[in-house]
Amino acid sequence: xxxxxxxxxxxxxxxxxxxxxxxxxxxxxxxxxxxxxxxxxxxxxxxxxxxxxxxxxxxxxxxxxxxxxxxxxxxxxxxxxxxxxxxxxxxxxxxxxxxxxxxxxxxxxxxxxxxxxxxxxxxxxxxxxxxxxxxxxxxxxxxxxxxxxxxxxxxxxxxxxxxxxxxxxxxxxxxxxxxxxxxxxxxxxxxxxxxxxxxxxxxxxxxxxxxxxxxxxxxxxxxxxxxxxxxxxxxxxxxxxxxxxxxxxxxxxxxxxxxxxxxxxxxxxxxxxxxxxxxxxxxxxxxxxxxxxxxx
Amino acid sequence: xxxxxxxxxxxxxxxxxxxxxxxxxxxxxxxxxxxxxxxxxxxxxxxxxxxxxxxxxxxxxxxxxxxxxxxxxxxxxxxxxxxxxxxxxxxxxxxxxxxxxxxxxxxxxxxxxxxxxxxxxxxxxxxxxxxxxxxxxxxxxxxxxxxxxxxxxxxxxxxxxxxxxxxxxxxxxxxxxxxxxxxxxxxxxxxxxxxxxxxxxxxxxxxxxxxxxxxxxxxxxxxxxxxxxxxxxxxxxxxxxxxxxxxxxxxxxxxxxxxxxxxxxxxxxxxxxxxxxxxxxxxxx
Numbered sequence: 001x002x003x004x005x006x007x008x009x010x011x012x013x014x015x016x017x018x019x020x021x022x023x024x025x026x027x028x029x030x031x032x033x034x035x036x037x038x039x040x041x042x043x044x045x046x047x048x049x050x051x052x053x054x055x056x057x058x059x060x061x062x063x064x065x066x067x068x069x070x071x072x073x074x075x076x077x078x079x080x081x082x083x084x085x086x087x088x089x090x091x092x093x094x095x096x097x098x099x100x101x102x103x104x105x106x107x108x109x110x111x112x113x114x115x116x117x118x119x120x121x122x123x124x125x126x127x128x129x130x131x132x133x134x135x136x137x138x139x140x141x142x143x144x145x146x147x148x149x150x151x152x153x154x155x156x157x158x159x160x161x162x163x164x165x166x167x168x169x170x171x172x173x174x175x176x177x178x179x180x181x182x183x184x185x186x187x188x189x190x191x192x193x194x195x196x197x198x199x200x201x202x203x204x205x206x207x208x209x210x211x212x213x214x215x216x217x218x219x220x221x222x223x224x225x226x227x228x229x230x231x232x233x234x235x236x237x238x239x240x241x242x243x244x245x246x247x248x249x250x251x252x253x254x255x256x257x258x259x260x261x262x263x264x265x266x267x268x269x270x271x272x273x274x275x276x277x278x279x280x281x282x283x284x285x286x287x288x289x290x291x292x293x294x295x296x
Numbered sequence: 297x298x299x300x301x302x303x304x305x306x307x308x309x310x311x312x313x314x315x316x317x318x319x320x321x322x323x324x325x326x327x328x329x330x331x332x333x334x335x336x337x338x339x340x341x342x343x344x345x346x347x348x349x350x351x352x353x354x355x356x357x358x359x360x361x362x363x364x365x366x367x368x369x370x371x372x373x374x375x376x377x378x379x380x381x382x383x384x385x386x387x388x389x390x391x392x393x394x395x396x397x398x399x400x401x402x403x404x405x406x407x408x409x410x411x412x413x414x415x416x417x418x419x420x421x422x423x424x425x426x427x428x429x430x431x432x433x434x435x436x437x438x439x440x441x442x443x444x445x446x447x448x449x450x451x452x453x454x455x456x457x458x459x460x461x462x463x464x465x466x467x468x469x470x471x472x473x474x475x476x477x478x479x480x481x482x483x484x485x486x487x488x489x490x491x492x493x494x495x496x497x498x499x500x501x502x503x504x505x506x507x508x509x510x511x512x513x514x515x516x517x518x519x520x521x522x523x524x525x526x527x528x529x530x531x532x533x534x535x536x537x538x539x540x541x542x543x544x545x546x547x548x549x550x551x552x553x554x555x556x557x558x559x560x561x562x563x564x565x566x567x568x569x570x571x572x573x574x575x576x577x578x579x580x581x
Contacts, residue, residue, distance in 0.1 A: 022474040024484055029391055036387040037399065039380045043452050044405050046427065047417035054420060093326045100319035106308035112323070114567070118331055121559040123513025124411075125533035126552045129540065130334040133341050138545060165330055187313055197314035219407070226410025228516035233537060246412040246516070253416050253520065265413040272408035279408075280401040 051269045054262035066260035067267065071240045075248035075264070081156070082231075082244060083224040086163040090220055091213070094171025099205075101172075102179035103187070113176070119168045128162050128233025154236030159244065162230040167220045174216030175209055182208055211286040215279065222275040226268055335556075342553035345546055353550035358526055359535060363554065366532040369443060370511025373450030374458075374504050381458030381507075382500060388459075389466045403459050406452050411516025418449055419521040441523030446531065449517040454507030461503035465496060465579060498573030502566060509562040513555060 023029070055063050066072065097116060101109055119127065135152045136142050145152060152158045186208065190200040206213075228246040235242040243251065245264055252261035308316065342350060353359065388400050406414065422429045422439040429440055439445050469492060477487040515533040522529045532555055539548035573579060 022471055022478065022487075023390070024488075028484075032383060032387050033391055033393055036380070036384045039384065040399055040402060042428065043448075043455065044402055046421055047414060047452065048402075048405060048409070050421050050427065051413060051417050054417075093322065096319040096322035096326075100316060100323050103313050104308055104311055104316050104320075106316075106320075112327075114563070115327060115331065116323075118335070118563075121509055121513075121563045122335075123515065123533050123552075123555050123559065125515050125536050126338070126513065126555055126559075129536060129548060129552050130338045132540065133545070133549065134334055134337045136545070139337075161330070165334065168330060184311070184313055191312055191314075200313075201315070222408045226408075226413070228410060228412040229533065232516075233540065246410045249410075249412045249416060250520075258420075261416060265410075265416060268410045268413050272405065272410070272413075275408045276401050276404055279404065280397070 048269060048273075051262055051265050054258060055266035057262075058259055062259055063263050063266075066257075066263035069260065071243070072248055072252075072260070072264055074240045075243045075245050076267070078156070078159070078243065079225050079245040082159055082163050083221055085160050086167060086224050087217060087221050089164055090167050090171050091217060093168070094173075094175055094216060094220075095213075097172040098175035098179050098209075099201075102176050103184050116172050117169050119165055124166065124227065124229025125233055127165050128230035131158055131161050131165070131234050153234060154238065154242060156242070158234040159231050159242065162234045163224050163227055166227050166230050167224050170220035170223065171213070171216035174212050174219070178209055178212040179205075211282055215282050218275055218278055218282075222272060225271060338549065338552060338556065341545075341549045345550065349546065350550050350553075353547050354554055356547070358530075359532075359547075359551055359554075361527045362530050362532040362535040362551070363558075365443060365446070365528075365530065366512050367558075369446040369531070370450055370454075370508050370514070373447045373454055373511050374507040376447070376451050377454045377458045377507050378500055378504050381455055381503060382462055382496070384455075385459045385463040385466055389463060403456050406454075406456050411453070411514070412520075414452055414517040415449065415520035418452060418517065419445070422448060422521065440521050441529070443522075443529050445521035445523065446518050446529060449521050450507075450511040450514060453514050453517055454511050457506040457510060458500070458503035461506065462496060462499045465499040468579075469495070495577060498569055498577055498579070501569050502573075505562060505566045505569065509559060509566070512558060512562075 024032070055066075100106075101113060132153060133139055134141060135145060135158065137146060152161070186204050187200050190204045191197075195203070225244075226246055227244075228250070231244055232247055232250070235244070235247060237243060237247060237251070239251070245268055249261050249264045249268070252258075252264065345353070384403070388396060388403075419440050420426050422432075422445060424430065424433045424438065424440070426440070429438075432439060437444075439448055473491060474487055477491045478484075482491070513533060515531070515537075518531055519534055522531060522534075524530050524534060532551055536548045536551050536555075539545075539551065
């Protein structure tokens, strides 16, 4: 009896909590956390905070004035237009590609998936260059386009093409693993109950993939609005006409209009933050559905 | 089943689901128009240069320096990202501390933040009169407008690739393995370095290769901070842009073709790592 009473007492007397064998010492943990946080602070948080600090350095008046400049406004309009065209195109493509790849077994599937991922591994500048080579006046298509008065390069169509190329894999990449995981049982059930192909897609598949799709659209849109390298090569930098927001940032910065440059940059950073917040919320609420496509 | 195999080779396995033809048709058409034709245009234009012209353009000293700087800086940045990315992933997976979820979400910022914004922000930050640059300047360390600046920008760009590749694999580590190691007398350091880290190797390698591939081709975040001195801090994508602005299309094409070959080689390496990892470790990194 006496032994039973003394045992907990000795444990309690050693005051130090018993450390689990599968974690590090308190000191090691604190050090790792501190170093990691410092790294994130220096390389990720500091640039983000700086963008807003520089944009508001001379007060909100100058910030708003910079944003209502007519060239800046037209760059905002162009960016919205380009995203509004290229994101839906890639949504249609992404759904078609993931339907074919995830729901069917066919020869050459792995190769097709690799081809879809290709734009991710091409440098943005090279992505722009391939369209310059295709449509410039030195190219095969160039003279024909010129004689028909069609302008692709240094105009909106070229910017849209480059953006579609850059954002090509985003939606498909989110949807393929998700649809593969969901299998075909739901669709087969719907079809056996007499639904048509389109009904099956609208009422069964689409609701199943909606969060993954939203996630893909979000990432695709962020990239479409923020793309710099590829768009810079094909745009021709015509002020007020072919400058998207990232290009406007570059021009203002190179002209030493730092506050204006950071004001436009702050809008883009805000877009990135909204993207991250919605993305985290989606991951938090629909983690099981999105987990399959977690990797970028 | 017997019936299908009796039919021998067939393009696809039978399915009751409709729409295969339409979906595959749309996919192939779109893929051909947007990706394959433009990319093969580059291949065609560079082969039209002729081997000798291509070789002399590719071995131009300025081109070689630019490729070397792009590759070297991307390599260094990817190394830094492996060290800190694995540490960060470990901290996010294993420890609970206030603000963990926010930090976890912020890791994706480089994916979401436009590269031009990152570029001007990092430049202002690391310039001699910037928040961080001003601290380093008295120590004689110059970051902005030197090759070190390129590395800093590429660290920013590449970090999420390492963290997001390693993190899901870390989450799936079976705690029983660590407990077994501990009961067999391994201390914590031995358990981590000999039991846990080796299993993460394929994921770490994949993350490294992804960060490297992205870094070699990166443009927007680098050009502001690099200083862009030929032979010193001029990256290959910038040289392509410079050649284009000089209307020197052959030179731009040759550099782009070289970079495309590097990208394809990296893609191949990544796929090989994943195939090896599936065989050896049972996961696809």
